[in-house]
Amino acid sequence: xTPTTGSTSTSSSGxxxxxxxxxxxxxxxxxxxxxxxxxxxxxxSVVQKIAGIAAREVSGVYDLGGGASRAFGAIKGRIPxxxxxxxxxxxxxxxxxxxxxAIDLDVVVEYGVAIADLAQSIRRNVIGSVERMTGLEVTEVxxxxxxxxxxxxxxxxxxxxxxxx
Numbered sequence: 001x002t003p004t005t006g007s008t009s010t011s012s013s014g015x016x017x018x019x020x021x022x023x024x025x026x027x028x029x030x031x032x033x034x035x036x037x038x039x040x041x042x043x044x045s046v047v048q049k050i051a052g053i054a055a056r057e058v059s060g061v062y063d064l065g066g067g068a069s070r071a072f073g074a075i076k077g078r079i080p081x082x083x084x085x086x087x088x089x090x091x092x093x094x095x096x097x098x099x100x101x102a103i104d105l106d107v108v109v110e111y112g113v114a115i116a117d118l119a120q121s122i123r124r125n126v127i128g129s130v131e132r133m134t135g136l137e138v139t140e141v142x143x144x145x146x147x148x149x150x151x152x153x154x155x156x157x158x159x160x161x162x163x164x165x
Contacts, residue, residue, distance in 0.1 A: 032135050033099060042134050044096050048089035051103045051141075054129035055092070058121045060113035062149035064091030066106050101136045108147040119143040 033040045055061055091106040103126060109118055123141045130138050 047094045048092045052088040052092045054126045060118045063108040066146045104142045111150045
């Protein structure tokens, strides 16, 4: 297939990314989006949500998003009007073409997890979910680890016993 998303099929080092290699298998899903009977277009927000949910399904992922977006999401989550919890697309950026998609993820990992293995698992799950649900070829999934979560560090600090009674 001819890339429709620019130079997203290579990583910053210029070599094919693992996502490209995994997505290069035999498939005809891209041809289903444009046919003689019409064209199916998929919004960026749809791909963002699918990728966000798929990334969160991987064991070892604590959260998605950088520090500022997580803080904003926490504040937004406490506002009851029109809010159904944290956004599933937080920490996910996508570029969607007619037949292909490229995905960038900002991830917070659990302490003790092998980050390289986790990134591969995230790529595998995100690519599989997006390609299966949309028919788009995923050219790359870039995983940026922004923070590490240490179990008990946030939860215990907010419920510290009072020093005086």
